[in-house]
Amino acid sequence: MRTQRVAHCLAWLACLVTCTSVEVEAQGPAAPKRILLLHQSGVGEPLRARFDVAFVDAVRSVNSISIDLYEETVETRRFPGSQQSWLVKEYLRNKYADRPIDVIVTLANAPLTFARLNREMFGAPAVVAILPGSGRIAESHDYITGLQGGASVQGTIDLAASLLPSTRSVIVVDGARDDTGETETEVERQLKADPRGLRLVFLRNLPLTDLVSRLAATPADSIVLFVRQTMRSVSEDIDQFEALEEVVKASPVPIFSQVEEFMGHGVLGGHVWRFEADARRLADIATRVASGVEARDVPIGHPTYTKIVDWQQLERWNIPESRVPHDATVLFRPQSFFETYERYVIGGLIIFTAQLMLIVGLLVQRVWRRRAEADARRTREHLAHMTRVSAMGELAASLAHELNQPLTAIRANAQAARRLLAAGGPPQGELREILQDIVDDNKRAAEVISRMREMVTKRTPERRHVDVNEVVLAVTKIVASDSIIRQVSLDLDLASEELVVDADRVQLEQVVLNLLLNALDAASMSNRIPHKVVIVTNMSDRNSAHVIIRDNGPGLKTGSEWQVFEPFYTTKGSGMGMGLSIARSIIEAHGGNIWAATDVEQGAEFHVTLPRTAATASTRIA
């Protein structure tokens, strides 16, 4: 069956057909037009089926005229002989006796010949055909038109020369029991003018075994042009695909073919006929002629050919793809991963890119946030330092007082000693006491200075274990003079146990100092005498240290308990209003809380809690 199929396709390649002239019969415009498709091979032949499908599709798409399609098979190859030919002719004559045909379409030489010889019995219709490459059939018969230009051996040889530039000879495999020598003639005709001067070797009508052994001895600078091999032996046909398989196995050189169907069966490539495209073109010509256009007015076209190369064969013969001509189509190229999964790959890439952008965005945001946090921390530290300096500025008078006390004592002691020495020497004991007092007072002055320096020096905060009681005591010393100057009594009620927290000592001192100075301010403004400020420390619970600073001043304005911690909130004539805001930021940075109590009978009460360090908390439990 395959043999027949391919033979059908190949038949028109042989181009030695003569034609006779037939008149075109005019048809009434209203009646449906009849087109007869005249085949050579029988039904069940895949190539014919594909041709028919393409042809019928094209005819159906024509809406201008209504068309009746008929199809017949002459089958001169399978049913040779004049008797058979006569029977077919008589059958068709009777069949179409009262049904004149408008156009006969033929695809191969045998049906074309049949149509030329017998068109009168169909009502002398026009013939639309695939015409042999040589000859002037259409020129001498004005009822014939179609596509002319036989199988382009030249095109195939051009392709072979591109792919294999060292080619010197072409081995043409052309084996058929009914061979008439058409192929050899045509190939020779086409390659006669070839400038490469290729040597042609014809392996014609050889039994398969002979063919295989001849092919095995093919020189390396040759190619094989597989035209056909329909015979197994002189008495037996063979499926062409089976024959091709043997040829492929035996041949030491690449094989070319002009049959599209052979592609993918070990053939490297070829200039092949696209019969489906031409089926549509023939349908187009046939409908035009059927609708009244004279066949002689339809220009003869060229059949559609394409250069095709099998990618897997390129690989097999190690031929670089760069040698493939631009007008050639490469078949069977394995799809790349991207081609196979294009949508998934693109989707994946989009998701990947989106995620990447998201990640980069988050990282950038993180960097920005860290930078912003660092900026905020620096600003906070800077502000904290500024408020410390400013607080120390407010305390300048009292600090001067604080320094003047030991200085006064020192000078008085020194002058006393000088007088005693001048008067003839004091008792040694007294002199020693004087000197001891001087040393002590000097230390006291130095302490004032060091506390002052601690508060005004700009430094990086560091967390240490700090006893809240010690912090309160240190701050109390700083403001002691101030409280005296302002006439405010300062009372301490400190917890008996250590209240150790993880904190920066100076920052914590700053908070207590700030609250204490506010309390002193408030108390000294009040009418309530005596002015009082009390500092209480205790454990609000096992895990927290609690500091309360209470004054008997005028108290907070109702509803301002939270406002007082806002930046720039101030009730004082001077000051930036940053003190409590910074105190809050310091305490919160230490994980603690700060708030102003409202339910106080007199004055104001500020609370600070800080988490106690785990070490001391657990020590206490133990």
Add this chain to the structure above:
Amino acid sequence: MTIGLVDDDPAVRRGLTRLLAACGHHIETYGSASEFLQEAALDSFDCLLLDVRMPELTGFDLFERLARRGCTVPIIFITGHGDAALGKYAVRRGSIAVLAKPIDEETLLAAIDDAVEKGGRRPLYP
């Protein structure tokens, strides 16, 4: 000469006591105004040295109370909180002088001499 000293700072008290003792004076010291009011016999003093800034009653508070009692003992203020306006005010009110801490011995002794010279001859004016 007996001098009374009221100052809340024990170190200052000790130092001034030594200095004035070395100059031949007798010193009675008190840590606060209330202590002085409770314990001191006013008439026994030729001169009083009062610290201005003290917890509870200040030197001025004490000054006012003494004035109200008709005290004529000359009074010298000492202050670590040098304030010219304060000094003028105090002097106008009848005190002898306001001395800034740390006090120079010459100044202190001159003020004491001055106080003793004027002492008892003019009342304090509240």
